[in-house]
Amino acid sequence: MKKNILVIGGSQGIGFSLINLLKNDYNLFVVSRTVQQLSTDDITHIQFDVLNEDLETELLPESLDGFVYCPGSINLKPFKMMSLDTIEKDMQINFFAMVRLLKGVFSKLSNGSSLVFFSTVAVVSGMPYHTSVAAAKGALEGFVKSFAAEHAPKIRANVIAPSLVDTPLSSRLLSSDKKRAQVAERHPLKKIGSPNDIAAMAKFLLGEESKWITGQVIGVDGGLSTLNIN
């Protein structure tokens, strides 16, 4: 029987790539505000804003074997221009909304289920202008490690920490050939991440082949967080 995976935010970006990688092998339940590029033939789509509502769990199957939380933000500004409002909003979308959803579906998580979350390379490597997103994703990383410890061996939970990936979320940072070339050049592997680069790791973490991996923060970042080649 196919396993059930809930993907929060699968209408575009990394989540959308993940849906395409998973759709033949799993029953997919996808939550997002819009459908965007998503074809609803192969999946169950639930229209929902994670910031405003509690998810109606009657729309979900009795048990879930996977949970993926994609919504996030990239608000980069010097600290003196970073408003408290921005920091609070980043905390809401990256952290509190995720915790609320996870609480909502917690009783459905099966024995052997796998949870996947997204952080950023800017938590492990301090980067200028990243105070808000690094704080919000840092909270997420700490939460996931503790959650993984508390729920092993029944539930596995891991975090993927990407560098810049070519998705709608990062479009302002990659809006010209010059910016794209500069971003690619900063990475030891000399390229910008593709949504598939990240989705492939998420697929691995959801599946049986990663069954001895939990509580990890895995960099998928073109080598940026660990290699200094300059």
Ligand SMILES: NC(=O)c1ccc[n+]([C@@H]2O[C@H](COP(=O)([O-])OP(=O)(O)OC[C@H]3O[C@@H](n4cnc5c(N)ncnc54)[C@H](OP(=O)(O)O)[C@@H]3O)[C@@H](O)[C@H]2O)c1
């Ligand atoms: N792209 C990057 O460069 C990058 C780098 C490091 C980390 N990350 C992290 O990776 C994750 C995925 O990023 P991405 O680039 O794929 O993002 P994205 O292109 O913005 O896609 C986000 C997905 O989440 C959904 N979503 C956003 N807000 C929502 C809300 N309020 N309620 C329900 N669904 C919502 C969106 O669907 P709707 O708009 O249809 O609701 C969309 O399907 C994020 O957590 C991000 O912080 C990304």
